[in-house]
Amino acid sequence: MTDVTKYKLNHTMYRVRDGEASVEFYTKVLGMRLLDSYINNDAKFSLYFLGYDDSLNQSQPRMSRQGLIELTHNHGTESDPEFKGYSTGNGDNGGYGHIAITVDNLQAAVARFDSLHVKFMKRPEEGRMKHIAFIYDPDGYRIEILENPEYSTK
Amino acid sequence: MTDVTKYKLNHTMYRVRDGEASVEFYTKVLGMRLLDSYINNDAKFSLYFLGYDDSLNQSQPRMSRQGLIELTHNHGTESDPEFKGYSTGNGDNGGYGHIAITVDNLQAAVARFDSLHVKFMKRPEEGRMKHIAFIYDPDGYRIEILENPEYSTK
Numbered sequence: 001m002t003d004v005t006k007y008k009l010n011h012t013m014y015r016v017r018d019g020e021a022s023v024e025f026y027t028k029v030l031g032m033r034l035l036d037s038y039i040n041n042d043a044k045f046s047l048y049f050l051g052y053d054d055s056l057n058q059s060q061p062r063m064s065r066q067g068l069i070e071l072t073h074n075h076g077t078e079s080d081p082e083f084k085g086y087s088t089g090n091g092d093n094g095g096y097g098h099i100a101i102t103v104d105n106l107q108a109a110v111a112r113f114d115s116l117h118v119k120f121m122k123r124p125e126e127g128r129m130k131h132i133a134f135i136y137d138p139d140g141y142r143i144e145i146l147e148n149p150e151y152s153t154k
Numbered sequence: 155m156t157d158v159t160k161y162k163l164n165h166t167m168y169r170v171r172d173g174e175a176s177v178e179f180y181t182k183v184l185g186m187r188l189l190d191s192y193i194n195n196d197a198k199f200s201l202y203f204l205g206y207d208d209s210l211n212q213s214q215p216r217m218s219r220q221g222l223i224e225l226t227h228n229h230g231t232e233s234d235p236e237f238k239g240y241s242t243g244n245g246d247n248g249g250y251g252h253i254a255i256t257v258d259n260l261q262a263a264v265a266r267f268d269s270l271h272v273k274f275m276k277r278p279e280e281g282r283m284k285h286i287a288f289i290y291d292p293d294g295y296r297i298e299i300l301e302n303p304e305y306s307t308k
Contacts, residue, residue: 013251097167
C-alpha cells in the first residue's frame, strides 16, 4: 500500500557549469544552506543539495524535506573553453522556467542583491508586475523573487 | 532589512502542452492538490499551482508554502499539430533535470504507477540504483521517485 498524502516534493535538479561558484551563489546570495554533497571523481560529477532551514524544514533530514534544489556539476565544464553553457529553458521551445523564492521584504531583498552585484532580468519597478523581480544565477537560470505575505507589515 | 533565514523555495515552474492533462496527472497520479489556478484568456495562458498538503504545509496559504510546482500552459499547444512539444532539458545541452518526489513505500508506489499506466524511464530494478525510479509526466519531463526514510519500516 502507498499513501499519496505522504508524498513530498523533495527537490528540483538542474545542471551547473561550476559547482563551487553556484554553491557560493545559492548560499551567500540566496541564503540557502548546503545540506549535503556527493562528489564522484571516477564518474566525474558532483551533486550539491541546498535548501532553507526555515521553520517548516529545520531539524529534518534531507530526504524528509521539501523545497530543495539539487545542483549537478559535470566536472570540467567550469574550465572548458569549448563549453557553451547549459540551455536554461527559456527560449528555443525550452520547457523549464524558473524557481521562485519568497522573501520577507521585496525592496530590502532587492537592495541587498544590488549590494552583492546580482544580475536582474526584471527589477520590481520594470513592467506591470511590481510585486515580482527576476534575477539570474551564475548559469543564467531565472529565479523569481516574491514577497511572502506572512512577513508583510502592510 | 531583509532576513535570509525567512526565505523559502516556493515553487518550480515549467511549461506544459496541455494544462488539463497535466493537472490530471499531478493530482490523480502523483497525489498533489491543485491549490490555485490563474487563467488569462486575453494573453492566452493559464497557470496552475500544485503541491502536497502534508504535515509541513497544510493550512498554509500558497505564498507561504514551499515545494510547489507552477505549470504554465500557453493556450493552443494542446491542439496544435505543428507544436513539437517542449524541450524537457535532458539532452542537447539542456540544463534542467527533474523534480524528485519522496514516497512512503517505493515498491508500492511503483505498483500503483503500473496500475495507472505511468511510463517509466527507469524502474527500481533497472541499473545500479535500486532505490530510485524515474517516471515521465505527460510532456516527458522526468520525475525521480525516492523512498522517504521517515516512512520506511526497515
